[in-house]
Amino acid sequence: MNGWLVAATVLLAAGFGPVVWGVATGPLERRVVAQNFGTSVVCLVMLLLSQAYVRPSYVDLALVLAVLGPAGTLVYARLLADDLGDDPPHANLLTVVAASAATVIVVAMCVATGPGRATVKLVLIGVLLVAGNVIASRALAGGFPGAGASTRD
Template structure:
């Protein structure tokens, strides 16, 4: 087994975790679907990073960067429509455990340089976006957006 096969096996773990999450998106309540959408963007980013290393395509890391930025943005937009941002420890802990477990070995394999800084930035964005969008909260019921009168 070559090193690239190991990276592809590592990419398979979050990819397989997407199957029940996609079912959750299809069958859940709106709040649960929002949590699942947030988890989907996180798992997709965690799938793309080791796959890029395993396939020898560093340009695929840009896809993870786009997911790290747009995933939480989409969650916040849908939360605005629903009027609530559900609390999800699953998303938070997946980010806090899964992102370092994925990004740090990739940084070691990549070595120092711009590629490593890019991986660290993506990791920070994945963690920050997931933590912010999984902390819960609700929009004020008044129509003035919460401004004081």
């Protein structure tokens, strides 16, 4: 029995299950928010899995996701700006939840890893993930004001 594995399973089931539901149904605004939140959840699951399997190199998956995931959400925010324009999604609560979960998990993993280069990498992933999530949420809530049908960017 491995606590990290339990945490990963619980986070996956409780965090990503609703994401699949949220992205498959409902208005477009809810779907983009679900996609953005899903990126954070999976990034954290990857971190927990690397700790559960005692494979530090699996952290690279979380690193790539922390870099590219928010970029993907920004793509949606940019190219769907017309459709999101009427009622841009505000998901402050969800952003706070994702940021606090990221902080808790990264700190716990840093404590478990001990000082060293691996810890620096973990902190970097945590910072990139939280910053990316916050920026992506802000972009969804109206970061591309002029990218309407009239302008061809």
